[in-house]
Amino acid sequence: MSEITLGRYLFERLKQVDTNTIFGVPGDFNLALLDKVYEVQGLRWAGNANELNASYAADGYARVKGMSALVTTFGVGELSAMNGIAGSYAEHVGVLHIVGVPSVSSQAKQLLLHHTLGNGDFTVFHRMSANISETTSMLTDISVAPAEIDRCIRATYVNQRPVYLGLPANLVNQKVPASLLKTPIDLSLKENDxxxxxxxxxxxxxxxxxxxxxxxxxxxxxxxxxxxxxxxxxxxxxxxxxxxxxxxxxxxxxxxxxxxxxxxxxxxxxxxxxxxxxxxxxxxxxxxxxxxxxxxxxxxxxxxxxxxxxxxxxxxxxxxxxxxxxxxxxxxxxxxxxxxVKNYKPGPVPAPPTPNSEVPDSASLKQEWLWKQVGKFLREGDIVITETGTAAFGINQAHFPNHTYGISQVLWGSIGYTTGSTLGAAFAAEEIDPKKRVILFIGDGSLQLTVQEISTMVRWGLKPYLFVLNNDGYTIERLIHGPNAEYNGIQPWKHLELLNAFGAKDYENHRVSTVGEWKKLTEDPKFAEGSRIRMIEVMLEVMDAPSSLVAQAQLTAATNAKQ
Missing domain, CATH: 3.40.50.1220 (TPP-binding domain)
Structure with a gap:
C-alpha cells in the first residue's frame, strides 16, 4: 500500500504514540473521518454521550497515558467541548482536539451552512479555541497536511497542553504517501542551553x-x-x-x-x-x-x-x-x-494521619472519619479521582499506597468533571493493566451534570468504583454562601437504580450510612477486586464536610466579598 487517506494517516499516527481510544461525538462534518478509526487495528471509538463529557474523558485518559484525542464536529460540537479543553489547558493536560469542519470550497464560498453563525465566518470557532490551545492548525493543503498532523501531535505531547486541529471534510479521503508513517514522530524534548x-x-x-x-x-x-x-x-x-x-x-x-x-x-x-x-x-x-x-x-x-x-x-x-x-x-x-548533601543529617518528618478506629460501628458516617479510612481500602496502582468539593479536600487526609495516581481538577474546578474523567481513566487503565482499579468519589450534585457518561462505561464493560457522596445538594457552595438557599439544593435521585437504567448486566449496588457498614463493605475481599462496575451511595449529613474544606470555604467567601 503506497498511499493511504489523510484520515487514516491521522489515526495511525495516534496509534503510534499509544493513544488507542478516541473520544468524541459524531457529527456530519466528521463522519467520513470517523470511518477511518475502524481501519486502524487496536484503535477504538469511545462514543461519548455529549462533547463536554468527551472532553472530560479525554482529559482523564491523557493524565494516565500522556496524551489523548478528541473528535468533535464544527461549531456546535467543538463549542460544547471548549469548557473541558479550557480545563486541560489550565491544568497542563495534553489533548489533541480534532474538529471536522466544512470543505475548503464551502468555506471559500462562505456558504450559509448549518452549525455556522449565519454570517459566512468559518474561522470564528478556530479563533476562540486559539486562546486555550498551545498551538492550532487548520488543514487546507494536502501536500503539507501530514507534517502539520505530526507537528500537532508533538506539540500536544511535549507541551502537555491542548492543540486544535481542523480537518475539512473534503481532505479526509485524499491520499498521502504511506511511507511517511515509517518515520516516528519525535517526542523528545530539546536539550537545555x-x-x-x-x-x-x-x-x-x-x-x-x-x-x-x-x-x-x-x-x-x-x-x-x-x-x-x-x-x-x-x-x-x-x-x-x-x-x-x-x-x-x-x-x-x-x-x-x-x-x-x-x-x-x-x-x-x-x-x-x-x-x-x-x-x-x-x-x-x-x-x-x-x-x-x-x-x-x-x-x-x-x-x-x-x-x-x-x-x-x-x-x-x-x-x-x-x-x-x-x-x-x-x-x-x-x-x-x-x-x-554529605553533611546533611536527616530529621524526623510529620507522621501520617492515624485512622480513628474507636468510633462505634453504629455511628453515622462523618467525612472527618471517612477520608482517613479511605487509604485502608486503596491499594498499590489505584487511580483515585475526586470531584472538586468535599471529595477533593477530603482525599488529602487519605494516606496513599505507593504508585497510586490521584486525579482532581483543583485549579479549573468544573463541576461534574470527574464522571467523564473516570471514563477516560478507566479506558487508559484497561490498556495498561486490566486489573488496575479506578475509583471515583463524587458528590450527588456534581453527578447530575455528567451522569450520562456512566452509560458509556457500561457500554464498554469498564469496571470503576463509583462512590456517590449523598449530602443532598451542593455542600461546598453551601459552605461558601447560602447554607439554606434553594439554589444550592437538587432533586434527589435514586442512585442505586442508575446502573440498571443504563443497561448494566454485571454490576453491584451498595448503600452505606454507618461506620460499621463502611468497614464491612471495604474490608470484604470480594469487594476489593475490581471485577465489575459498582455504585456505592455514601449517606452523609447535608453540612458535613472535611475540616479543611470548611476552612477553605470561609477563606473563599472572604475573598469573594472583598471590594
Missing amino acids: PEAESEVVETVLNLIREAKNPVILADACCSRHDVKAETKKLIDLTQFPSFVTPMGKGSIDEQNPRFGGVYVGTLSSPSVKEAVESADLVLSIGALLSDFNTGSFSYSYKTKNVVEFHSDHIKIRNATFPGVQMKFALRKLLQTVPEA
Whole structure:
C-alpha cells in the first residue's frame, strides 16, 4: 500500500504514540473521518454521550497515558467541548482536539451552512479555541497536511497542553504517501542551553550545601510533565522531608519514609505547616499555585531560598532562567547532589494521619472519619479521582499506597468533571493493566451534570468504583454562601437504580450510612477486586464536610466579598 487517506494517516499516527481510544461525538462534518478509526487495528471509538463529557474523558485518559484525542464536529460540537479543553489547558493536560469542519470550497464560498453563525465566518470557532490551545492548525493543503498532523501531535505531547486541529471534510479521503508513517514522530524534548543549565544546577547545589532544614514540595506538573522518577530519586539521594500539594497528590510515593504529608498553606495540619514553613530551602517541583491548591494563597515560607522547577523555566529566589526545563536540570542535579548533601543529617518528618478506629460501628458516617479510612481500602496502582468539593479536600487526609495516581481538577474546578474523567481513566487503565482499579468519589450534585457518561462505561464493560457522596445538594457552595438557599439544593435521585437504567448486566449496588457498614463493605475481599462496575451511595449529613474544606470555604467567601 503506497498511499493511504489523510484520515487514516491521522489515526495511525495516534496509534503510534499509544493513544488507542478516541473520544468524541459524531457529527456530519466528521463522519467520513470517523470511518477511518475502524481501519486502524487496536484503535477504538469511545462514543461519548455529549462533547463536554468527551472532553472530560479525554482529559482523564491523557493524565494516565500522556496524551489523548478528541473528535468533535464544527461549531456546535467543538463549542460544547471548549469548557473541558479550557480545563486541560489550565491544568497542563495534553489533548489533541480534532474538529471536522466544512470543505475548503464551502468555506471559500462562505456558504450559509448549518452549525455556522449565519454570517459566512468559518474561522470564528478556530479563533476562540486559539486562546486555550498551545498551538492550532487548520488543514487546507494536502501536500503539507501530514507534517502539520505530526507537528500537532508533538506539540500536544511535549507541551502537555491542548492543540486544535481542523480537518475539512473534503481532505479526509485524499491520499498521502504511506511511507511517511515509517518515520516516528519525535517526542523528545530539546536539550537545555548547557551554560544556563550549568548555572542553575550549580546555584541549586550551593543552596543545598548551605541548607540545614530543606524540604521538597511536589505539585501538579511533577506528574503532568513526567518528572516523578527524577523527584523520587532526588528524595532518595537527599533524604529531605518531602511533601505534596493537593494537585500534586500521588506525585510522591506516600509510603516513602521521607514523605511528610500534604501542604496547603494555613489549611495544612500543624505539623506539616511547621515543617514546610520553617524550612531554610524549598525545592518546589512543578508548582501550580492556585487558590484551592494553596489555602487561598496562604503559603508562608520563612525563607527566600525557594527554587521553582517548571517545565519551561526555573526560578531561583528572584532570578528566572527562561527555557531551562526541569527534566534535564533535575537529571543533571542528581549526578552531583550526593556530594552536596554529605553533611546533611536527616530529621524526623510529620507522621501520617492515624485512622480513628474507636468510633462505634453504629455511628453515622462523618467525612472527618471517612477520608482517613479511605487509604485502608486503596491499594498499590489505584487511580483515585475526586470531584472538586468535599471529595477533593477530603482525599488529602487519605494516606496513599505507593504508585497510586490521584486525579482532581483543583485549579479549573468544573463541576461534574470527574464522571467523564473516570471514563477516560478507566479506558487508559484497561490498556495498561486490566486489573488496575479506578475509583471515583463524587458528590450527588456534581453527578447530575455528567451522569450520562456512566452509560458509556457500561457500554464498554469498564469496571470503576463509583462512590456517590449523598449530602443532598451542593455542600461546598453551601459552605461558601447560602447554607439554606434553594439554589444550592437538587432533586434527589435514586442512585442505586442508575446502573440498571443504563443497561448494566454485571454490576453491584451498595448503600452505606454507618461506620460499621463502611468497614464491612471495604474490608470484604470480594469487594476489593475490581471485577465489575459498582455504585456505592455514601449517606452523609447535608453540612458535613472535611475540616479543611470548611476552612477553605470561609477563606473563599472572604475573598469573594472583598471590594
